Amino acid sequence: xxxxxxxxxxxxxxxxxxxxxxxxxxxxxxxxxxxxxxxxxxxxxxxxxxxxxxxxxxxxxxxxxxxxxxxxxxxxxxxxx
Amino acid sequence: xxxxxxxxxxxxxxxxxxxxxxxxxxxxxxxxxxxxxxxxxxxxxxxxxxxxxxxxxxxxxxxxxxxxxxxxxxxxxxxxxxxxxxxxxxxxxxxxxxxxxxxxxxxxxxxxxxxxxxxxxxxxxxxxxxxxxxxxxxxxxxxxxxxxxxxxxxxxxxxxxxxxxxxxxxxxxxxxxxxxxxxxxxxxxxxxxxxxxxxxxxxxxxxxxxxxxxxxxxxxxxxxxxxxxxxxxxxxxxxxxxxxxxxxxxxxxxxxxxxxxxxxxxxxxxxxxxxxxxxxxxxxxxxxxxxxxxxxxxxxxxxxxxxxxxxxxxxxxxxxxxxxxxxxxxxxxxxxxxxxxxxxxxxxxxxxxxxxxxxxxxxxxxxxxxxxxxxxxxxxxxxxxxxxxxxxxxxx
Numbered sequence: 001x002x003x004x005x006x007x008x009x010x011x012x013x014x015x016x017x018x019x020x021x022x023x024x025x026x027x028x029x030x031x032x033x034x035x036x037x038x039x040x041x042x043x044x045x046x047x048x049x050x051x052x053x054x055x056x057x058x059x060x061x062x063x064x065x066x067x068x069x070x071x072x073x074x075x076x077x078x079x080x081x
Numbered sequence: 082x083x084x085x086x087x088x089x090x091x092x093x094x095x096x097x098x099x100x101x102x103x104x105x106x107x108x109x110x111x112x113x114x115x116x117x118x119x120x121x122x123x124x125x126x127x128x129x130x131x132x133x134x135x136x137x138x139x140x141x142x143x144x145x146x147x148x149x150x151x152x153x154x155x156x157x158x159x160x161x162x163x164x165x166x167x168x169x170x171x172x173x174x175x176x177x178x179x180x181x182x183x184x185x186x187x188x189x190x191x192x193x194x195x196x197x198x199x200x201x202x203x204x205x206x207x208x209x210x211x212x213x214x215x216x217x218x219x220x221x222x223x224x225x226x227x228x229x230x231x232x233x234x235x236x237x238x239x240x241x242x243x244x245x246x247x248x249x250x251x252x253x254x255x256x257x258x259x260x261x262x263x264x265x266x267x268x269x270x271x272x273x274x275x276x277x278x279x280x281x282x283x284x285x286x287x288x289x290x291x292x293x294x295x296x297x298x299x300x301x302x303x304x305x306x307x308x309x310x311x312x313x314x315x316x317x318x319x320x321x322x323x324x325x326x327x328x329x330x331x332x333x334x335x336x337x338x339x340x341x342x343x344x345x346x347x348x349x350x351x352x353x354x355x356x357x358x359x360x361x362x363x364x365x366x367x368x369x370x371x372x373x374x375x376x377x378x379x380x381x382x383x384x385x386x387x388x389x390x391x392x393x394x395x396x397x398x399x400x401x402x403x404x405x406x407x408x409x410x411x412x413x414x415x416x417x418x419x420x421x422x423x424x425x426x427x428x429x430x431x432x433x434x435x436x437x438x439x440x441x442x443x444x445x446x447x448x449x450x451x452x453x454x455x456x457x458x459x460x461x462x463x464x465x466x467x468x469x470x471x472x473x474x475x476x477x
Contacts, residue, residue: 019136041137041203050200051191 001079007072009052017048027069034068045071054080082324082417083155085148086304087123087404091155096421099429100450104286104403106300112267112274119279121288123302123405125265138221140204143184145262145409146217148305149176153218153258156307161321162256164223173226173254175245176214176307177237177261179409182269184208214262214305226254232409234464235371237261238306239412243330243470245310255315258307261413265303273301276340280374289406290433291372291399292379292441299373302405306414325420328457328473329358335467342378342463347371347385350469354459355389360473362393366455367428369419370444371463372399373406380440382461387443394445396453402432412462412470419458423476428453 001009015022018035025034032038037045046057049071055078057065065071084090087105088098098105105123113120128147130139133154142150157163162172188205192198207213212230219228227248231241238261245257263269273279280298282288289300316323331354335346355362368386372379379399386397400418401407407414422428430449437446456476463469 036137038137041140043199043201043203044140046199047191047197047202050195050197056197056199 003072003076006075010072010075013048013052017044025068028067030067031065031071049075082159082420083152083307084304084414084417085125085128085152086306086407086414087125087302090126090151092421095418096425098403099400099418099421100427102403102430102432102450104432105302106285106289106405108285109267115267117267117271117274118277119274119281119298121280121282121285121300122267123265123300123407125303134221140202141207141213142217143181143208143213143264144266145178145181145264145303145305146214148303149214149218149260149262149307150221152260152305152307153222156258156309157222159322160309160311161319162309166319167223170256171226171254172224173228173245173248173257174215174219174224175227175229175231175241175257175259176218177231177233177239177241177409177413178211178214179232179234179237180264180269181209181211181213183264183266186268218258224258227257233468233470234466235406235408236412236462236464236468236470237409238414239460239462239470239472240332242308242310242327242413242416242472243332246327246330249310249312256309256311259310259413260305260307261410262305263303263408263410270301278375287433289374289402291370291374291402291431292383292437292444292446293434294436294438296374296376296379299375299401300405302407304407304410304414306410306417308413308416323477324424326475326477328360328475329354331355331357331471333469335469337467339466342381342467344381344384344388346467347382347461347463347469348388350471351385351389351459351461354471354473358473360457360475362390364457365395365459365473366453367419367422367458368395368397369415369458369460370397370399371461373401378463380438382463383441383444396428396447397444398428398431398447400429402434403429412460415460415462416472416474419460420474423455423458426452426454
């Protein structure tokens with residue numbers, strides 16, 4: 001899966017799940033602010049990544065994922081071969 | 082009052098369905114294919130909350146909480162309780178609910194499939210508790226009074242009204258939102274079908290037949306029904322439209338078999354309800370029975386009613402002929418059905434009642450809709466484990 005495919009799919013999934021238009025997404029924008037996440041529904045982001053890509057994001061890695069780009073990077077790096 | 086049911090999603094629609102004797106029961110191919118012994122159920126419309134509730138709140142709401150939201154929205158509007166008033170006064174909520182099977186199942190399926198608790202999602206814990214309706218509605222409508230779920234099996238909705246009326250009568254609350262909600266998906270009743278309690282009949286609309294000689298089980302229903310209870314003084318002070326008075330609440334336990342009812346327990350519930358008010362038997366112009374269309378349940382209730390009412394053959398129907406058994410919701414929805422009849426001067430015929438049997442002939446079941454004026458009615462709700470609740474309501 002190419003990086004562009006990841007970006008396209010992740011944006012589509014996030015838009016559907018959190019009901020936010022993709023036009024509001026930007027690579028360096030904050031995921032929490034854009035998707036209106038709080039400490040509880042942040043879990044939905046973790047669940048979405050896990051169910052779609054079979055990637056488990058450990059709690060200690062969460063702080064590394066602040067922006068959309070961080071999320072694309074994390075998925076790209078951890079995609080099962 | 083507000084309602085979301087198989088007979089309609091506005092009070093006008095429901096009133097007309099009651100008057101016309103329209104059945105809300107359908108055959109479900111999905112249930113048949115999945116292995117249900119009886120694939121009959123009420124057809125409850127899906128609720129679309131997107132225009133009213135944002136995604137992050139909807140995540141916490143299972144199906145029945147969504148029905149309850151729609152019913153409560155309408156009930157608050159009818160009672161002229163706007164958000165400003167609610168924000169400045171202590172309004173409580175007591176709502177009947179006794180399962181959230183589908184939401185619980187779906188979150189645990191994800192947990193087991195992915196081997197991770199995070200896979201359950203953020204809403205799972207709030208969706209899967211019995212108190213999901215009260216926790217969601219209290220937050221969405223900013224209710225700051227009592228916040229409590231009544232889980233009393235098929236009497237849950239009735240108990241919620243009884244408890245709310247008690248708190249108001251004792252002065253502990255001025256205004257309480259109450260009602261009952263019932264999930265309408267097949268997972269909530271799969272095990273109920275498993276104990277062979279559901280009706281078997283080719284014609285879906287004729288399957289739920291309370292008190293009838295040929296009844297052979299109940300048909301599961303669902304939705305939600307909300308009533309706003311308020312002290313008379315508070316309602317008058319606000320200039321709120323007042324529909325009726327909760328005159329009395331009676332309750333009892335059978336202390337007996339978990340699923341087979343007896344006569345003594347329900348009879349005590351009726352007697353207690355009558356003892357605690359100034360209503361005479363002859364004042365009661367209509368009885369909305371619990372009767373679910375099961376052989377033993379209907380027979381025992383008929384005997385309890387006959388025992389309490391003696392020589393007075395009060396008109397009796399069960400609206401479950403039209404709605405199926407709305408279970409956790411039934412005790413509240415049936416108060417709404419009965420109030421709609423009372424306010425519009427008719428008694429909806431007990432759908433599919435054609436012939437009594439030896440045990441149900443002791444009550445005066447009204448088979449066809451008829452014009453009738455009455456100012457007081459009694460409503461029964463009974464549940465598994467032998468929980469009984471009876472309400473007497475008077476026109477105002």
